[in-house]
Amino acid sequence: MNILIITDVYIPNANSSAVLLRDLAQSFKKKDIDVFVLTLKESNVHLMKNDLPIREEDGVKVLRVKNFKKKDVGMIRRGLSEVLLPYLLYFGYCKxxxxxxxxxxxxxxPPITLERTVKRMKKRYGSKVYLVLRDVFPQCAKDVGAIKQGLVFSYFERMEKQLYQVSxxxxxxxxxxxxSVCQMQGLNNEKVELLYNWIDFSPYRKQIARDFRSEFGLGDKIICLYAGNIGKYQExxxxxxxxxxxRERKDAVFLIVGSGSESRGLKEAYKNYxxxxxxxxxDPQYYPDLVRQCxxxxxxxxxNLTVQNIxxxxxxxWCSKLPVxxxxxxxxxxxDMMEEAGGGFCSVTGELEAYNRNFSLLCEDKELRDKVGMAGYEFAVKHFSVDKVRDTILEHFIGENNHV
Structure with missing residues (x-):
């Protein structure tokens, strides 16, 4: 059996989506399935002049296709990149x-523009399609002011409907x-299911190989880690x-790891803090080491988001037993998930008093941090296993005789 994962990000990109899909690909490999990844070429992935853009990475065949720059560029260039992306991926695969x-x-x-790639490949090969839907685009972009109601919104809205239909x-x-997806799109409840994010626990159980506390000069301070995209969705x-x-607190430090459309302005504004x-x-291979030292x-x-995002x-x-x-x-x-798990404290963006109160609770009580972190870990073990997600997906396509 061949499984193809289509995504705009993949390892060595440190984006959480890239890590999710790497873990899923490796989980499929454990079932002796041939796994292929169709993705974009990262700037830090170097190929020799005569090398093909496809190579085997930990048993997974990864085809990386060149695209225009998407990060830290203007809206016109970003839009052009998104529009061309599905065609570049499709023709790269065909080649x-x-x-x-x-x-x-x-x-x-996201991105939903991959619908064009998926639709053409499904028609060509007769493949079955499973969509892992995370941000409900374009509504989420409209919520944060990235897109306004109009022709562009309507264009992406039509593409969204087509993506759901082809899946x-x-x-x-x-x-x-x-x-929401079932009601707004008129989809059959049997077509849509709850699929939590997932993770491979094994890298978080290995011996720590890199001492980030010493490397960053953080000593015994309380490290508050934000790792991921720094854009409008995150505010x-x-x-x-x-x-x-x-700012005057001496026992805690905020470690911000990532980049995005808002990162340059924030760095400039807070460079003296x-x-x-x-x-x-x-490097993604050291990310578990970093998190476990925070x-x-x-x-x-x-x-302003009106859609869900976990x-x-x-x-x-939670894999690293960190309170959130x-x-x-x-x-x-x-x-609701945080309350059910007991794995952290959650407040509404904009309510600074509640936010600061929760921060102070965690900073001032190490026993509380340990207790809350362990609760999150136990919830993750129960619900977020990558092998469980893999089997959930495969159940839809594999019959008793193990044929799709």
Whole structure:
């Protein structure tokens, strides 16, 4: 059996989505399935002049296709990149892997423009499609002001409907998303299911190979880690209100790892603050080491979002037994999940007093941090196993005789 994962990000990109899909690919490999990944070429992936853009990485064949730069560029260039992306991926596959028929295609969204790639490949090869849906685009972009109601919004809205239609099954990350997608898109309840984010626990159980506390000169300070994209969806400007309020606190430091459209402005504005450290990139192989040496995991979402979003970084935090300090949009299912798990404290973005109160509780009580972190870990073990997600996906396509 051949499984093809189509995504715009993959390892060595440190994005949480890239790590999720790497873990899923490796889990499929454990079932002796041939796994292929169709993705974009990262700037830090170097190929020799005569090398093909496809190579085997830990038993997974990865085809990397060149695309225009997407990060830290203007909206026009970003839009052009998104529009061209599906065609570049499709023609890249046809050029280098045309003889390989994918029995199952797993598409990860966002971006929804991958619909064009999926649709063409399904028609060509007769593949079955499973969509892992994480952000409900374009509504989430409209919520944060990245897209306005109009022709562009309508264009992406039509593409969204087509993506749902071409998918045989859709996995969403929250109960609210499940209900919303079914009702708004008129989809059959049997087509859409709850599929939590997932993680491979094994890297978080190995001996730590890299001492980040010494490397970054953090000593025994309480390290509050934010790792991931720094864009409009995250509204990290509110996190920095918390950082500003606690500027004189000597026992805690905020470690911000990542990049995005808002990172340059934040770095410039807070470059003289002694309680914040910026790092653009951490090699993904050392990311579990980094998280396990921190004390609090940070999650932030824009207050104006009307759709659900449970960031993938939550998995790494709880895998590492970190208590989570979250600030999210009102009504987000993450609040209910955090309460059920007991794995952290969650407040609404914009409510600084509650946010700071939760921060102080965690900073001032190590026993509480340990207790809350362990609760999150136990919840993750029960619900977020990558092998469990793998089997959930395969159950839809494999019959008793193990044929798709």
């Amino acid at each position: 280098y892997l045309r003889s390989v028929k994918p029995d199952i295609i797993i598409s990860y969204s 045989d099954f859709i996995g969403v990350q929250s109960q609210s998303d499940l209900m 990290l400007s509110f996190l920095f209100e918390l950082i500003k309020v606690n 002694g309680n914040v450290i910026f790092k653009d990139f951490i 004390d609090i995991g940070l999650i932030n979402l824009n207050r 960031p993938g970084k939550l998995m790494g935090y 300090l979250a600030s999210v949009n009102s009504g987000n299912d993450l609040m």
